[in-house]
Amino acid sequence: MNRKTTYAAATAVAPTIERHFAQQQTEARLRGEGNVAPAPSVEVVEALIDVAFWASLRKEEGQSPKISLAFLPPDQAGRPLLFAQRLPLSSHTLTKLAPGVERAGIHLGVWHENGELYLWGTTREILSLCFVLDVSEPGLLVVKHRRSSGFGKFANVAVLKGDVVKIIDERSDSLPDCPEVLTSLLGFTTPSSWNASVNVLVQLAVSMRAHGNGGTLLVVPAGSDKWQESIVQPMQYAISPAFSSLAELMRQDKEDRSHSLWQGALRREIDGVAGLTAVDGATVINDQHEVLAFGAKILRSDGNEQVEQIVVTEPVEGNEAIIIHPVYNGGTRHLSAAQFVHDQRDATALVASQDGRFTIFSWSPCEMMVHAHRVDTLLL
Template identity: 50%
Template sequence: MLSEPTYLPARIVAPKIEAHFTAHQQASKGKNGDNVASPPQLEIIEAVIDVAFWASMRREEGRSPNISLALLQPSQSDKPLLFGEKLRLTPQNLIKLAPAVEQPGIHLGVWPDGDDLCIWGTTHSVPALCFVLEVVEPGLLVVKHRRVGGFGKYVNVAVLQGDQIKVLDENTMGIADCPQLIKSLQAMPLPAYMGESFNILVQLAASMRLHKRGGLVFIVPTGTDRWRDSIVQPVKYPVEPPYTAINDLMMSKASAADKLEWRESLLEAIDLIGGFTAVDGATVITDKYDLLAFGAKAARAANSQPVGEIIMTEPVADGRARRVHPAQSGGSRHLAAAQFVSDQHDAIALVASQDGQFTVFAWSEQVGRVHAHRIDVLLL
C-alpha cells in the first residue's frame, strides 16, 4: 500500500504535474502515430517524488545517487531488462541500484503492482509523454518527458530543489514581451518530410553546460559584419570558411532509412560547436548556426553607452519580470553578453556559468532594454 508522502513539495506539485500530463496526452491523440504513455495518477506522482527525494539525500559508499525513474510497463519499452523478482520502490532499493544505472539514457522502470510501486527492471527507451523523474543531485529532482514526434532534449515539466518548486510555464515561457526571445527559443521546425520538431538552441545550451567550464555564444544575423564593431580585432580564432554543418543538415533530405544517421550527425555538429564554447572568449555563430569564430573578446562598440538596467525573467509559472543592473545577472560573461546585445539589437547571446546557470540575452523593443532570460530549468 502506498505510504503518505513525507516530502511536502511532492504533495504540492503533484496536481500540476498530473494536469500537465493529462492535457498533453489528450492533445496527442491521433497525432504522429507515436507510442504515447498513459498519464500518471496523482497518488503515483506523489509517491515516486517522495521516494526519489529521500533516496537523493542518502549516500552509498560516500556517493550520492544519480537515478532516472520512468513510469511505464515493460511492454511499452523496447528490449527491456527484466529483474527476476520485482523490487519495491524504496529509498534503500534505489540507493543500492544507483551505481548500475547512473549512465545517461538508462531508466529504472517503475509500475504499480497491486497496492505497491515496484521496480521491474531497466530500459533505454520510453514512449512519448512517459513520466520520467531524474535525481540530479541531493535534493534536486526534475520531472520530464520525451517529446511527441521529436528528439533531443526531453521536455522539463517541474524542478524541485529542497523546499523550492518551479513549474515551467510552457505557454509564454515568461517572455511574452520579447518577440526576439520567443523566436529564438521556440521549437525550430525541421523540413516537413522529417515530421519532427527540434530546438537547436536548447540542445546547444545543454551541450554548453556539459563541459562545466562556462561559455558565451553570440548569435548574429547572417550576411552582415556589423557584429565585429563589438569584438576586439583581429579575432583570435576565426573559422574560414564558416563551419556550416548544422545548416547543411537542416537543408538536406534524409530518407526514412537514413533518419537515425541524420539525427546523430546533427547532434554531433551541435556538440562540436558546444565544445568550442569552453575556450576562453565568445563563440560567434549566425542565426543559421554557421560557426564564424571562437575565443573572441567582446568590447563596447564605439559611441555606445555602457548598459544599465536590464529585464530578468525565468520560464516558470507565476514568474515576474525584474529590473536589475546587469552585474546582478552574473559575472563577466553576463556583463559582456548584456553589453553586446545592447550594442547589437539584432543579436542574441547565450551564457553558461560554471555553476550551471544558463541565461539568454536579447533586445526587447517593447521595453527598450536588454532582456535576460534564465533557462536553467529547461536544461536539467
C-alpha cells in the same frame, strides 16, 4: 497506494503534475497520437517524488545517486531489460541500483499492481509523454517527459530543490519578444516545432551547460559583418572560411533526420561547437549554424552607450519580471553578453555559468532594452 509521504513538496506539487500529464495526453490523443504513455495519478506522482527525494540524499560507496525513473508498464517499453523478480520501489533499492543505471538515456521502469509500485527493469526507449523523474543531485529532482518526435531534449515540467518547487510556465512562449530558442524549449508539447526540425540552439545550450566550464555563444545574422564592430580586433581565433559541418547537416532532407547515423553526427557536431565555448571569450555562429569565430572578446562598439539596465524573467509560474543593472545579473560573461545584444539588436547571446546558471539575452522592442531569460530550469 498505502505509502506514507514524508517529503512535503511531493504532496504539494503532485496535483499540478497530474493535471499537466492528463491534459497533455488528452490533447495528444485528440491530435491522433495513439502511442502515448499512461498518465500518472496523484498518488503515483507523490510516491515517486517522495522515494526519489530520500534516495537522492543517500550514498553508495561515497557517491550520490543519479537516477531516471520512467512510469510505464514493461510491455510498452522498447527492448526492456527485465528483472527476473520485481524489486520494491524504495530509497534503499534505488541507491543500490544507481551505479549501474546512471548513464544518460537509461531509465528504471516503474509500474504498479494491486496498489503497489515496483521496479521491473530498465529501458532506453519510452513512449511519448511518459512521466520521467530524474534525480540530478542530492535534493534536486526534475519531472519531465519525452517529446513526440523522440529526439532531443526532454520537456521539463517541474523542478524540485529541497523545499523550493518551480513549475514551468509554458505560456511564457506566447509573450512578446520571446526568442526562438526559448519558444522551442517551452514548446515541446506542440509537435510542429520539433517534429519538423531539431532546434540546434537548444542542443547547443544543453551541451554548453554540460561541459561545466561556462561559456558564451553569440548568434548573429548570416551575411552581415556588423557584429564585428562589437568584437576586439584582430580576432585571435577567427575562422575562415566559416566552419559549416553543422549547417550542412541541417540542410539535409528532413527524412534523413530520423536516422540514427544523422542523429549521431548531429550530436558530435553540437558537442564540438559547444566545446569551443569553454575557451575564454565568446564563440560566434550565424543563424545558419556556421561557426565564425571563438575566443572572441566583446567590447562596446563606437557610438553606443553602456548598457545600464536589463529586464530579467524566468519561465516559471509566479515569476515576475524585474529591471536591474546588468552587474547584478552575473559576472563578466553576463555583462559583456548584455552589452553585445544592446549594441547588436538582431543578435542573441547564450551564456552558461560554471555553477549551471544559463541565460538567453535578446533585444526586446516592447521594453526597449535587453531581456535576460533565465532558463536553468529548462535545461536540467
